[in-house]
Amino acid sequence: MSSHSPSHTIAIIGGGIVGSALLYTLAHRGVDAILFEAEPELGLGASGTNSGVLHTGFDSAPGELETDLILRAARIRPAVLHALDVPVIHTGAELVPHTDEDNDTIRHLAANAAANGVEVAIRESDGALLVAGESVSDPVAFTLALAESAQAAGATVEVNALVTGITSNTDGLTLQLADGRTFAVCAAINAAGLYADEIARLVGDDSFEIYPRKGEFFVFELPDRQTLDRIILPVPTKRTKGVLVFPTLDGKVVAGPTAVDLEDKDDWGVRPEAQDEILSKAFQQFPTLEGLTPIASYAGLRPAGRGSNYIIERSAANDRLIHVAAIRSTGLTASLGIADYVAAELLPDLGIAVDPLRPTTKVSMAPSNGPWWQRTARHHAADNS
Numbered sequence: 001m002s003s004h005s006p007s008h009t010i011a012i013i014g015g016g017i018v019g020s021a022l023l024y025t026l027a028h029r030g031v032d033a034i035l036f037e038a039e040p041e042l043g044l045g046a047s048g049t050n051s052g053v054l055h056t057g058f059d060s061a062p063g064e065l066e067t068d069l070i071l072r073a074a075r076i077r078p079a080v081l082h083a084l085d086v087p088v089i090h091t092g093a094e095l096v097p098h099t100d101e102d103n104d105t106i107r108h109l110a111a112n113a114a115a116n117g118v119e120v121a122i123r124e125s126d127g128a129l130l131v132a133g134e135s136v137s138d139p140v141a142f143t144l145a146l147a148e149s150a151q152a153a154g155a156t157v158e159v160n161a162l163v164t165g166i167t168s169n170t171d172g173l174t175l176q177l178a179d180g181r182t183f184a185v186c187a188a189i190n191a192a193g194l195y196a197d198e199i200a201r202l203v204g205d206d207s208f209e210i211y212p213r214k215g216e217f218f219v220f221e222l223p224d225r226q227t228l229d230r231i232i233l234p235v236p237t238k239r240t241k242g243v244l245v246f247p248t249l250d251g252k253v254v255a256g257p258t259a260v261d262l263e264d265k266d267d268w269g270v271r272p273e274a275q276d277e278i279l280s281k282a283f284q285q286f287p288t289l290e291g292l293t294p295i296a297s298y299a300g301l302r303p304a305g306r307g308s309n310y311i312i313e314r315s316a317a318n319d320r321l322i323h324v325a326a327i328r329s330t331g332l333t334a335s336l337g338i339a340d341y342v343a344a345e346l347l348p349d350l351g352i353a354v355d356p357l358r359p360t361t362k363v364s365m366a367p368s369n370g371p372w373w374q375r376t377a378r379h380h381a382a383d384n385s
C-alpha cells in the first residue's frame, strides 16, 4: 500500500441536503464515504432556509436533467421519509387563475404536468389547478435524518471541517482541511452549495460560477389557532414566478420568497423593502393574512449557477472530482434522485463498486431545538454577536 492509501472511498464536500442525500445513498449502497461540513452543524445553508416544499415536477421543463431528477427522487423519497420518521404534510397545492392569461397558463401547466406524468386536476368552479402530490416537509429534519441514518449505516461526518485544498495522489485525491488534517480518498464529490465554484477552483477548474440568489420569507400566526390546509401557488406570469403561501409543520403560515441576485455570499439578512414586496402579493393569494403582522422573517441564499443549472458531472480538470453544483431551486425535492444518479451513473465510471440500495437504516432523532425556519438566522446572529 502506498502512503496515499485512501482512508475512505468517497469524500463529500458539503453537508446540505444534497451532501446528506449523497452520504445516505452511498452508505446504503456499500460505498465507504466521509462528509466534510465547514459549519458546526449540517443544513445551515440553503438547505435550512427554503420553503420546505417537496415539488411534484408538474411545472418543470420535460426532459431536463433537473426534471428527471425530481421525478427520480419521487420514486425513492416517500419510503425513506417514512422509514426515518421525517414529518411531511400532504397538503396538495392550488393555483387559482385571476385573468384570461392565467387560464391559458393553467391549461399549459396541466399539459406540462401530463408530459411529466404528474397527476393534476382543474377545479370546475374557478378553473384552479390542483396538484395533489405537492407536500411540505421540515427541510432541516430531512437533512439531519439522512446524515444520521448514513452514519448508523457506517458513514462518517466531520463538522467544523472546511476543505481548503485538493491535490492528486497516485491512488486518488488528498483533501486538506483548514485545521491542518489531510484525508486521502479515491474520489470526491463537490456538494458545497454556494462555494462549489471555489471547490472547483482548488483543482484548477473555473468552468462555472455560483452566485447567491436571495429568497426572503415572512412567518405568520393565524388568529384562533387557524391553519392553512394547502400550499397556495401563484399562477406564474412571463414577468414573475410570484409568491407562495404555505403552512409549516408547527402550525405557522409562511409567505415568500423573493428572488434577489447578489454577489455577497455572506449576506443572509432580510432587506427592509422585502416586507412590502412580499406582503402585497401574499394578501392577494391569501387574504386572511391582511392586517396581520409577521412574527418572524428569514432569508435563504440559493446556490445559483451563472448561466447554468444542475451541474452534475466529473470535473474536466480532475476527473476524480465530481461536481454536484448549482442545485438552485429544487434541491430539497430532488436530493435523493441526484444522489441515486451520481451513485448509479457516475461512480461506476471511476471503477467504484456500487451495490443495490439497501433498506433504510432507522434512527431515532433528538427533538429539534426550536423551529427549523429560525435555525440559520439564529446561527448567523450568534456568529455576529
Ligand SMILES: Cc1cc2nc3c(=O)[nH]c(=O)nc-3n(C[C@H](O)[C@H](O)[C@H](O)COP(=O)(O)OP(=O)(O)OC[C@H]3O[C@@H](n4cnc5c(N)ncnc54)[C@H](O)[C@@H]3O)c2cc1C
Binding pocket: 013, 014, 015, 016, 017, 018, 019, 036, 037, 038, 039, 042, 043, 044, 045, 046, 047, 048, 049, 050, 051, 052, 053, 054, 055, 161, 162, 163, 164, 191, 192, 193, 194, 195, 196, 199, 213, 214, 215, 216, 257, 299, 300, 301, 302, 303, 327, 328, 329, 330, 331, 332, 333, 334
Ligand atoms: C429561498 C429558497 C427557497 C427554496 N425552496 C425550495 C423548495 O421549496 N423546495 C425545494 O426542493 N428546494 C427549494 N430550494 C432549493 C434548495 O434549498 C436548494 O436546492 C438546496 O438546499 C441546495 O442544497 P445544497 O446541499 O446543494 O447546498 P447547501 O444547503 O448550501 O449546502 C452546502 C454546504 O456546503 C458547505 N460548504 C461550503 N464550502 C465548504 C467547504 N469548503 N468545506 C466544507 N463544507 C463546505 C456549506 O457550509 C453548506 O452547509 C429553495 C432555496 C431557497 C434559498
